[in-house]
Amino acid sequence: MASTSFKISVGMPVYNGERYLESAIKATLQQTYSNFELIISDNASTDKTEVICRDFAASDPRIKYIRNSVNIGAAGNYNQLFHLAGGEYFRWFNADDLCSEHLHERCLKVLESRPDAVMCYGKTDIIDGEGRLLQHYDDNLDLQHDDVVTRFKTYFEVVGLTNAIYGLMRHSALKHTALMGNGSFHAADTNLMGELTLYGKIVEIPETLFFRRMHEDASSWDRKNTSVQQTFWTGQNKKFVLPTLKKHLAYIKAIQKSPNGFMGKLQMDLYILRRVVWHRQLIGAEISQFLKTRGEQQT
Incomplete structure (x- = not known):
């Protein structure tokens, strides 16, 4: 430093x-x-x-x-x-x-x-x-x-x-x-x-x-x-993989890492999970694309 x-x-x-x-x-x-x-x-x-x-x-x-x-x-x-x-x-x-x-x-x-x-x-x-x-x-x-x-x-x-x-x-x-x-x-x-x-x-x-x-x-x-x-x-045209899901998982990781109490963390985790549900169509599309890409790589 x-x-x-x-x-x-x-x-x-x-x-x-x-x-x-x-x-x-x-x-x-x-x-x-x-x-x-x-x-x-x-x-x-x-x-x-x-x-x-x-x-x-x-x-x-x-x-x-x-x-x-x-x-x-x-x-x-x-x-x-x-x-x-x-x-x-x-x-x-x-x-x-x-x-x-x-x-x-x-x-x-x-x-x-x-x-x-x-x-x-x-x-x-x-x-x-x-x-x-x-x-x-x-x-x-x-x-x-x-x-x-x-x-x-x-x-x-x-x-x-x-x-x-x-x-x-x-x-x-x-x-x-x-x-x-x-x-x-x-x-x-x-x-x-x-x-x-x-x-x-x-x-x-x-x-x-x-x-x-x-x-x-x-x-x-x-x-x-x-x-x-x-x-x-x-810094390069590196494709994002499941970015929306990763974004929400990052919030949950941050909540668990924070110095807040159990009940507060639980409430915030549930809120993020609700947001995952709200974005389910986008996340579903990203998962489909991920599976398609994996399939193409294996053939």
Whole structure:
């Protein structure tokens, strides 16, 4: 693990991000709370990403640049950044997004005064490739219920985009989660957020602190294209196998691993099993495809 002299660690995953990378790095360096490290993990980019990162790293000792020799996928790259982080608090920050200069200061103030909270984030604005406002997005993830079962169930009722992971999270809670998983299913960030509710409360600051850029060049832009998602999460066009079932099993594993009591775990397990029933047609289709593929391989 890196040095713990920094209060906050910012992990920036990047792949061919030359278009917006400089702006994202500057948005981090301009934070009013400056006791942080910025760790950039370059997923074997083929554009000018490496040059840009090395120039910034040479000019600011808070910046650490790591270049992967091959593309290890978003799951591996995000996870690697967390394992390299030494701060008491952690946040991911994509190389094409922007944030308010007050994000660290505002979120840290909440987490330092709220030991029952594991995450704090500000409101989100969605911007386009040119930085123009597209939408004031309501994350709806201000989950401050004292009861963990209520908090966990409510999360599934309100979650949309998981912009909150670009706020600030408590390292001590995050280390107990599966992070971004192992690349065996897409949208692992939704699993991560669900896991975090098992360890504490999520607090929203009623101030826009994050600007998420939606543009065609983003690696995960086409969410309905399975091939694109597989490449994004795995680093190669490796097919997901039973992803919906694995996603739900990951929730059950997280529940059992959490520090909650038997009855609470039971209630949450039953809730996930109900969700499996709700998704039975999709899971059934995935099982049929799996059996078909196995049959073709054996002939």
